[in-house]
Amino acid sequence: MSDPMAEIRASFFIECEELLEALQDGLQALSDGATDSETVNIVFRAVHSIKGGAGAFGLDDLVAFAHRFETALDEVRSGNLQTDASVLKLFFQCADMLTDLVHSSRDGSEHDKTREAPILADLEKLVGAEDEQEDVADFQPMALSLDLPPDQNTFSIVFEPDAELFASGNEPLFIFRALQDIGTLEVTCTHPDLPDLDALIADQCKLIWHLTLTTTEPESTVREAFDFVEDLCKLTISQDAVSDTGALPDLPAAPPAPVASIPSPAPSSEPEPCPEPAPAPGPVAAEAAKPENAPTAKPATTATTPVGARATVRVDLERVDRLINLVGEIVINQAMLTQSVEEAGLPPNSSVRTGLEEFLQLTRDIQESVMMIRAQPVKSLFQRMARIVREASADIGKEVHLQTDGENTEVDKTVIERLADPLTHMIRNAVDHGLENTDERVAAGKPAEGVVSLTAMHRSGRVVIEVADDGGGIDRKKVHQIAVEKGLVPADLPLSDGEIDNLLFLPGFSTAREISNLSGRGVGMDVVRSAILALGGRISITSERAKGTTFSISLPLTLAVLDGMVVSVANETLVVPLNSILETLALTEEDIRGFGPSSHVVNIRDTFVPLLDLGAELGYRRPLETYVGSVVLLVSQEDGSRAAVVVDAIEDQRQVVIKGLQDSYGRVPGIAAATILGDGQIALILDPVDLITQSNGHTRAAPSPAFQTG
Amino acid sequence: MTEMPKQFDKQQDGAEIELLSFLVGEQDYSVDIMSVREIRGGATATSLPHSPQYICGVINLRGTVLPIMDLAKRLGMAADTEEDRNVIIVVAVGDRTVGLLVDAVSDILAIPEEDIQPPPEIRADGEQSFISSLTIVDGRMIRILDLKAVLPPPGEESS
Amino acid sequence: MSLRVLAVDDSRTMRDMLRLALIDAGMETHLAEDGVHGLEVLDGLDRPDAIITDINMPRMDGFGFINAVRAREEHRATPILVLTTESAAEMKARARQAGATGWIVKPFDPLKLVKALRMVAG
Numbered sequence: 008m009s010d011p012m013a014e015i016r017a018s019f020f021i022e023c024e025e026l027l028e029a030l031q032d033g034l035q036a037l038s039d040g041a042t043d044s045e046t047v048n049i050v051f052r053a054v055h056s057i058k059g060g061a062g063a064f065g066l067d068d069l070v071a072f073a074h075r076f077e078t079a080l081d082e083v084r085s086g087n088l089q090t091d092a093s094v095l096k097l098f099f100q101c102a103d104m105l106t107d108l109v110h111s112s113r114d115g116s117e118h119d120k121t122r123e124a125p126i127l128a129d130l131e132k133l134v135g136a137e138d139e140q141e142d143v144a145d146f147q148p149m150a151l152s153l154d155l156p157p158d159q160n161t162f163s164i165v166f167e168p169d170a171e172l173f174a175s176g177n178e179p180l181f182i183f184r185a186l187q188d189i190g191t192l193e194v195t196c197t198h199p200d201l202p203d204l205d206a207l208i209a210d211q212c213k214l215i216w217h218l219t220l221t222t223t224e225p226e227s228t229v230r231e232a233f234d235f236v237e238d239l240c241k242l243t244i245s246q247d248a249v250s251d252t253g254a255l256p257d258l259p260a261a262p263p264a265p266v267a268s269i270p271s272p273a274p275s276s277e278p279e280p281c282p283e284p285a286p287a288p289g290p291v292a293a294e295a296a297k298p299e300n301a302p303t304a305k306p307a308t309t310a311t312t313p314v315g316a317r318a319t320v321r322v323d324l325e326r327v328d329r330l331i332n333l334v335g336e337i338v339i340n341q342a343m344l345t346q347s348v349e350e351a352g353l354p355p356n357s358s359v360r361t362g363l364e365e366f367l368q369l370t371r372d373i374q375e376s377v378m379m380i381r382a383q384p385v386k387s388l389f390q391r392m393a394r395i396v397r398e399a400s401a402d403i404g405k406e407v408h409l410q411t412d413g414e415n416t417e418v419d420k421t422v423i424e425r426l427a428d429p430l431t432h433m434i435r436n437a438v439d440h441g442l443e444n445t446d447e448r449v450a451a452g453k454p455a456e457g458v459v460s461l462t463a464m465h466r467s468g469r470v471v472i473e474v475a476d477d478g479g480g481i482d483r484k485k486v487h488q489i490a491v492e493k494g495l496v497p498a499d500l501p502l503s504d505g506e507i508d509n510l511l512f513l514p515g516f517s518t519a520r521e522i523s524n525l526s527g528r529g530v531g532m533d534v535v536r537s538a539i540l541a542l543g544g545r546i547s548i549t550s551e552r553a554k555g556t557t558f559s560i561s562l563p564l565t566l567a568v569l570d571g572m573v574v575s576v577a578n579e580t581l582v583v584p585l586n587s588i589l590e591t592l593a594l595t596e597e598d599i600r601g602f603g604p605s606s607h608v609v610n611i612r613d614t615f616v617p618l619l620d621l622g623a624e625l626g627y628r629r630p631l632e633t634y635v636g637s638v639v640l641l642v643s644q645e646d647g648s649r650a651a652v653v654v655d656a657i658e659d660q661r662q663v664v665i666k667g668l669q670d671s672y673g674r675v676p677g678i679a680a681a682t683i684l685g686d687g688q689i690a691l692i693l694d695p696v697d698l699i700t701q702s703n704g705h706t707r708a709a710p711s712p713a714f715q716t717g
Numbered sequence: 718m719t720e721m722p723k724q725f726d727k728q729q730d731g732a733e734i735e736l737l738s739f740l741v742g743e744q745d746y747s748v749d750i751m752s753v754r755e756i757r758g759g760a761t762a763t764s765l766p767h768s769p770q771y772i773c774g775v776i777n778l779r780g781t782v783l784p785i786m787d788l789a790k791r792l793g794m795a796a797d798t799e800e801d802r803n804v805i806i807v808v809a810v811g812d813r814t815v816g817l818l819v820d821a822v823s824d825i826l827a828i829p830e831e832d833i834q835p836p837p838e839i840r841a842d843g844e845q846s847f848i849s850s851l852t853i854v855d856g857r858m859i860r861i862l863d864l865k866a867v868l869p870p871p872g873e874e875s876s
Numbered sequence: 877m878s879l880r881v882l883a884v885d886d887s888r889t890m891r892d893m894l895r896l897a898l899i900d901a902g903m904e905t906h907l908a909e910d911g912v913h914g915l916e917v918l919d920g921l922d923r924p925d926a927i928i929t930d931i932n933m934p935r936m937d938g939f940g941f942i943n944a945v946r947a948r949e950e951h952r953a954t955p956i957l958v959l960t961t962e963s964a965a966e967m968k969a970r971a972r973q974a975g976a977t978g979w980i981v982k983p984f985d986p987l988k989l990v991k992a993l994r995m996v997a998g
Contacts, residue, residue, distance in 0.1 A: 011896050012896070014892075015889060015892040015893055015896065018888065018889060018892060019889035022887065022888045022889050045934075048932075048934070049934070051932070052886065052932050055961070056887040056890075056932075058961065059887060059889075059890060059961055059982050059983070060887060060889040060890065062961070062982060062983035063889070063890075063893060063983040063984075173953060174975075175953075175972065175975060175976065175977050176953045176954055176955040176975075176976075176977035176996060177955070177977050177978070177996055178996065178997075178998070180998070181994065181995055181996060181997065182995060184998065185991075185994065185995050232995065234978065234995075235977060235978035235979070235992075235995065235996065238972070336779070336780030336781075339780050340780060579763065579764065580763075624766075625766035625767070626766050626767050627764075666781070667782075668782060671775075671781070671782050671783065671784055671813065671814060671815075672765070672775065672782075672784040675765050675767065676766070676767055677766060677767075678765070678766065681763075681775060681782045683777045683780060687777050688761070688763060688777065689763040689774075689775050689776065689777050689782060690763065691763065691765070691766075
């Protein structure tokens with residue numbers, strides 16, 4: 008049985024993410040020069056709402072900080088504080104701090120209050136010292152009668168409502184009922200001033216009620232019942248020493264003595280019943296009583312923020328995944344049906360065949376739509392990167408500006424999550440290594456502020472994300488030298504510019520002589536590249552000396568399908584991911600050279616590439632006698648070097664639905680996953696990187712251990 | 718005082734376990750019926766590289782990938798001609814589903830809890846660990862499999 | 877006695893909590909996410925017994941909403957409670973000026989919320 012409060016709490020943190028995003032957007036807009044009140048309001052409301060919800064769940068640290076932030080924003084809202092660059096910078100820091108607080112509240116992790124101190128100090132300079140946090144408890148008059156023993160007390164209450172009481176929607180009857188709930192009540196009504204019928208004004212109340220309440224509750228509780236109306240009536244409450252039911256107290260002109268000190272029920276300050284809001288400072292209450300958006304006091308247009316413009320539905324991710332799975336199975340099923348129909352020998356233009364083709368098209372469409380359910384804009388990712396840039400730039404003392412484009416480009420949710428770390432590394436590298444020092448930049452005639460740009464776009468069925476800097480470009484001499492020093496490449500091997508650039512992706516490569524505390528210990532581009540490859544993507548570098556460097560990442564739109572090449576090996580059918588295949592080759596005698604006692608290499612345009620016999624590697628059969636005439640796939644490895652993988656034949660190239668093996672079986676070396684082909688048979692999907700890492704390279708007759716029969 | 722009939726005792730007790738019994742290498746085995754998802758005829762399995770001998774491979778079960786285990790091999794019996802094995806019992810253990818390749822399915826038995834005995838003392842071969850208990854029906858000893866032990870441990874399977 | 881209540885707040889979390897508290901008390905709950913939406917929902921309701929509204933909302937804030945509600949003849953005296961995070965006197969005065977019947981301080985205690993509603997709506 009789920010706890011509704013726990014659900015609401017979880018939902019609150021999701022709402023916080025939305026609010027934090029709106030906050031970032033708003034601050035960004037202000038930073039870009041927006042001056043309209045609605046933007047300011049959006050920023051204010053975001054913090055205000057977070058504070059409100061946090062209060063409900065007792066997240067005190069969060070409430071406290073949000074309150075300070077909100078106070079400063081309120082000053083902006085009321086026109087007392089201008090948002091110049093330094094103020095905005097502080098606000099961005101506050102937003103980052105708020106984000107951290109939300110997350111640590113959500114995860115229950117430790118929050119480092121010392122980091123708050125400098126920010127709070129800056130806020131204080133802006134808006135002045137904060138008074139003691141207001142008592143957020145219900146407003147209650149001083150409860151003088153706390154010590155009263157729980158005896159019966161008798162209170163005499165005289166209650167004369169003003170006309171405004173009714174206009175405000177209050178109803179004496181309900182108040183009396185509330186009193187009845189706490190004791191025994193007797194009510195009498197007098198009307199000494201009641202005019203004649205024709206002089207009667209309908210909404211003027213000329214009734215005076217006398218109530219006698221016997222209760223164990225203290226006087227404060229009795230007063231509570233009149234909380235909403237105490238300034239809209241004449242009220243006296245006195246406690247009788249003796250229960251005195253008969254006598255009516257005098258109608259007081261002035262409040263009688265033994266009453267606790269409450270603001271005296273003098274006639275209200277506004278004698279007119281109709282509440283017209285006094286024009287208040289700031290944009291909030293400056294509307295006349297019209298439901299439309301009236302022009303506000305500030306001379307600006309209200310930005311149209313589409314509140315609920317896009318109707319959305321919140322769905323459990325599990326349901327979405329289940330749907331995607333089912334659709335995947337429809338596609339498989341359909342492929343099988345198509346195959347059966349073909350085998351049944353129906354003519355190509357028969358209605359069954361054409362019907363099936365239309366069906367196939369429909370299914371493809373459904374599949375695409377369903378996959379896109381999981382798609383989200385990269386905006387949240389880009390906002391995170393903006394923060395990384397701010398922090399990196401502050402840490403390292405360089406002026407950096409992040410430029411983004413295509414933040415609404417949509418990508419699978421998992422891809423976004425798994426891109427966060429690689430992108431963070433790349434952005435930090437760009438700031439740390441890519442961009443020159445401010446002095447160097449100025450000396451080179453560049454603007455002092457460096458630019459890191461982050462763009463996303465859809466291109467030919469894939470998502471392309473680029474991280475670029477306008478820094479000094481790759482120092483190829485230095486890179487080559489270091490690679491040689493570290494033994495990563497032979498000294499005398501000539502490398503093209505592109506090949507040198509790719510050396511950056513080698514494990515253990517780092518050009519920083521002292522490792523700056525920013526980029527960490529050897530967290531290099533190899534880690535980034537692995538992460539991208541694991542997503543089924545590719546990454547490449549282009550760089551121009553003195554101009555800058557660009558990393559280009561290409562990712563599949565969804566994770567559940569794969570473009571693959573269907574091959575057969577030793578009577579088994581396998582699928583090789585297309586993005587790992589560089590080319591296919593047919594080997595001639597001269598191409599193949601022996602290498603050591605049990606391996607071969609292949610000569611490809613004067614470089615030598617190891618030969619892997621897929622059938623042998625997977626333990627299906629012994630290495631072949633000869634590889635002349637074999638079909639070979641040239642496959643690329645993590646570090647850019649290659650392997651030639653021998654298969655028996657290439658069957659087909661197609662898009663397959665990925666079926667995991669992990670859950671049903673576990674890990675299989677060299678195998679990434681499985682798929683179901685049109686004939687209903689399962690085909691394993693190769694993991695080329697894993698295959699190569701685990702390979703024994705045996706392509707000669709010596710039997711490999713995997714093949715000991717037993 | 719009449720002697721209480723045995724059935725009456727059992728009825729009072731009430732607790733029964735339903736077992737699906739089957740033949741593996743001419744011996745009787747069984748599993749708790751609650752773990753059985755379905756029974757189907759054999760199909761050609763796609764072999765998994767570097768998998769243990771007792772894993773035949775994987776088959777397509779209505780669009781999901783189902784690993785198939787040769788139960789005879791798993792239990793350490795002498796390998797018989799595989800052609801005879803044509804029945805797959807699909808069982809679920811926790812969140813994993815596996816197909817057990819057996820010779821034939823025998824029956825569904827309802828066994829009172831008190832007729833379930835612990836297995837006899839440890840024997841030389843490791844087969845012991847796969848059996849959780851036994852029962853006797855019509856003079857035949859039915860071994861009840863401990864599916865958790867039978868299923869391959871999750872993770873790398875490289876032999 | 878089941879009250880029919882309209883609650884207006886731009887925070888989804890707040891709406892969820894209001895709904896929870898009101899439904900637990902056996903009240904019929906209708907929700908809206910800002911003043912404009914609130915008016916739309918209100919016009920579709922048959923004799924609501926009470927309205928609860930937040931102040932800070934997009935499109936039309938609480939004050940604007942209360943004004944608009946009071947401008948409708950049939951809702952001249954419909955009880956309206958405002959949700960406020962402060963209990964300062966100015967806030968209460970403003971709420972009163974706008975035509976509110978009473979107020980509830982956020983974070984609210986569900987019991988107090990129900991009590992306040994009963995006090996103004998019966």
